[in-house]
Amino acid sequence: MRQPPSWVASACSGFVRACAVVGVSMLGPGVWAAAVALWIWWGAGAWTWIAPFVWACIGTLALSRPVSRMFRSLVAKWTGTVIPGGYRQARPVTRMSTGYWWNGFSYERTRRDAIRDQKMRVRLTDPAVWRDLRFMGIAPITAGLIAAVPPAGIAAAVLGFSQPELSTRLIGVAGLVVAIAGAPYAWRSAEPVAVRFLRPSPAMALADRVDELTAQRADITVAQAAEIRRIERDLHDEAQARLVALGLSLATAEKLMKTDPDQATALIRDARAGAATSLTELRELVKGINPPVLTERGLVDAVRALALDSPLEAAVSAHVRLRLDPPIESALYFGVAELLTNAIKHAHATLVRITITRDGTGVVVDVEDDGRGGVAVRAGGGLAGLRGRLAVFDGTLEITSPAGGPTRARMAVPCESS
Structure with missing residues (x-):
């Protein structure tokens, strides 16, 4: 035709x-x-x-x-x-200890009234x-x-x-x-x-950026507090308890050294095994905070090491060797770790492909799995937290996950590499 x-x-x-x-x-x-x-x-x-x-x-x-x-x-x-x-977004209303609801402008008796008043005020201002x-x-x-x-x-x-x-x-x-x-x-x-x-005026864009950074700072503060509590809990429940038991074993062995040398030797042997276990736990804890391979060898080798430890078949493709600022490398590394965990626990995937590249503005990390798909970013979830951590560096997280798979996640952070 x-x-x-x-x-x-x-x-x-x-x-x-x-x-x-x-x-x-x-x-x-x-x-x-x-x-x-x-x-x-x-x-x-x-x-x-x-x-x-x-x-x-x-x-x-x-x-x-x-x-x-x-x-x-x-x-x-x-x-x-x-x-x-460039529209202003209404913030969540908060219920105070007095029973009233605070919407950022005034106190209201019910949540519905607080939201209604907030919407009107936000719209007019x-x-x-x-x-x-x-x-x-x-x-x-x-x-x-x-x-x-x-x-x-x-x-x-x-x-x-x-x-x-x-x-x-x-x-x-x-x-x-x-x-x-x-x-x-x-x-x-x-x-x-x-x-x-x-287009929003420069003043409006600046105000929106200030609000965005304020919200990100609050999220980071909450995340840091949760991370500190996790570290304290791990130290208290595992390493600290094991070290206390190690000290008691050594004290008992010291008392038994003259009266029962065989029993003392057995206690020292158990204490040595406990010390090795405590050292392993401390290393795992430090690895969860900041993996040594990430500090020493950079993002690419750290992701490859993470892929080797994964129970999935994980293929890592990196077209460039690059070193980024440590906070950016840490955010991308733990982002990959989060996506791998989701692929194992939720997507039931068997194969994951990780690609690290550079474009004209920064570094791009693509993670694709062959799982069942249907992934959604929910408020308060791990992916929402990952998106917030990347947003601190003006980074983005884009996820494409149709029902039945595959799931493709792209993390992009504008930066200069060395």
Whole structure:
């Protein structure tokens, strides 16, 4: 089947996109036009304008965020330019010892009232709300007006060809030419307008970054406290108890050395075995804090050693040998360890492939297993914690895990290696 010329496809897709831009842009003016029509229908009296005006304001406020989101979605779909929303996120409400709920602004008697009050306050104090309202007024006279050229040309062509006069038919021909020539380009004004007026301001981006770092600091503090408690528990339950028993055995052997040398020798032998076991436990504990191979030989060799100790068949592929800052190496190493543990316990995988590469901005670690899939990042889970640890370094964790597998996890951290 013969394919249509490329300019025909470009004109058709451009016309559809231009109509979409016009439709989204004119939602705000449409609300006000409906309000004016309602006022006229009521008789255009001296005071009858108040209700339509109020409803138009409410409609504009209600539509501002959906319109902005639709613009961002269209621009991202058509051009690949992702414009962050920059909206402030409501934090979890907290129940105080008094029984009241604190939402960051006020105390409320119930959790429902706290959340409702919080949403209203966040919405009214969020600079992004006023940015969206501004965009509602700017979009129709910028992107909407330019994108309206092809539809207006088609309308002129239809009207012109429907009349028998030669002059009107010439107008119809001109409208058709304008529509066809402008269709591939008229919709493109949506991208610069959206980027200019919907992108968060530097102050808003900085405020969001401060909030993000504050939340990350709180998460890290909680994680560090939990890690310290784990270390204390391991020392108390294993190494410390064994060392105490070792001291008692040596004290008993010292007393029995003169009266019962054989029994003393047996106690010393058991104490020596206990000392070796305690040393092994301490080494495992230190390995859990910071593996020596990671400090001495770097991330690649540490991951290879981790793969050798794994009960799964694990293949490690590293196209480069690199040394990173110790905190980054530690985060990636324990990230791989977390993913391997998940593959064993939850995915029931038999094979894991680990790939470590460099791209233009940093290091990328891919972990793929042949398990049953269906992995999801749940709040408070290990993967959520891993994502938080990587976010401290502006890193990301992306997981693709369809039901039935395979599961692919990608950790990327922007950094410079040596």
